[in-house]
Amino acid sequence: MAKITIRKTGQVIAGEDAVRAFLNGQGVYYDHWDLQPIPAHLRDKFVLSQEEQAEILKALEPQIQALAQARGYVKWDMVALSEATPNLEELLKKFEQVHTHSEDEVRAITAGSGIFIIKGKPDVGYFNVELVPGDVISVPENTPHFFTLTSERKVVAVRLFIDPSGWVAHPYEDPEFATA
Numbered sequence: 001m002a003k004i005t006i007r008k009t010g011q012v013i014a015g016e017d018a019v020r021a022f023l024n025g026q027g028v029y030y031d032h033w034d035l036q037p038i039p040a041h042l043r044d045k046f047v048l049s050q051e052e053q054a055e056i057l058k059a060l061e062p063q064i065q066a067l068a069q070a071r072g073y074v075k076w077d078m079v080a081l082s083e084a085t086p087n088l089e090e091l092l093k094k095f096e097q098v099h100t101h102s103e104d105e106v107r108a109i110t111a112g113s114g115i116f117i118i119k120g121k122p123d124v125g126y127f128n129v130e131l132v133p134g135d136v137i138s139v140p141e142n143t144p145h146f147f148t149l150t151s152e153r154k155v156v157a158v159r160l161f162i163d164p165s166g167w168v169a170h171p172y173e174d175p176e177f178a179t180a
């Protein structure tokens with residue numbers, strides 16, 4: 001299950017109900033999917049062919065469709081990052097800058113792990129959400145955030161979009177983040 005760390009206090013929030021309650025309070029959608037439908041031979045694979053990605057999306061289709069219908073997402077695809085990704089470290093450096101989007105950033109982790117750093121309400125400030133397989137998160141539009149990997153350096157996720165062409169990162173200069 002996901003784990004939250006409030007950056008300015010170091011407070012940790014764990015356990016599905018507490019995590020869900022905290023994230024909902026910050027306006028961040030959170031859910032946890034059953035990944036059993038994913039065929040066993042694809043569960044711990046971090047380099048996936050188009051066919052294998054399609055197979056995973058097919059296996060998760062009922063859960064994807066339910067989320068898409070509930071929240072207005074119309075397209076989805078998969079992303080995989082690992083040491084096999086060319087220029088992984090450079091790519092991560094680019095990711096690790098606070099930014100916003102004009103639509104939700106939705107990720108369902110299917111393998112590996114990752115961390116979203118999100119700007120919460122003023123009394124909370126920035127917090128980390130460490131995500132493990134099954135965790136589903138939607139960072140709301142116009143909410144400052146960035147994504148990075150954990151020390152295991154690998155992740156596979158489903159991404160859902162309202163409009164992929166509008167999904168552009170707008171840098172967000174925030175002195176509060178530097179001191180967080």
Ligand SMILES: [Fe+2]
Binds near residue numbers: 100145146
């Ligand atoms: Fe983003």
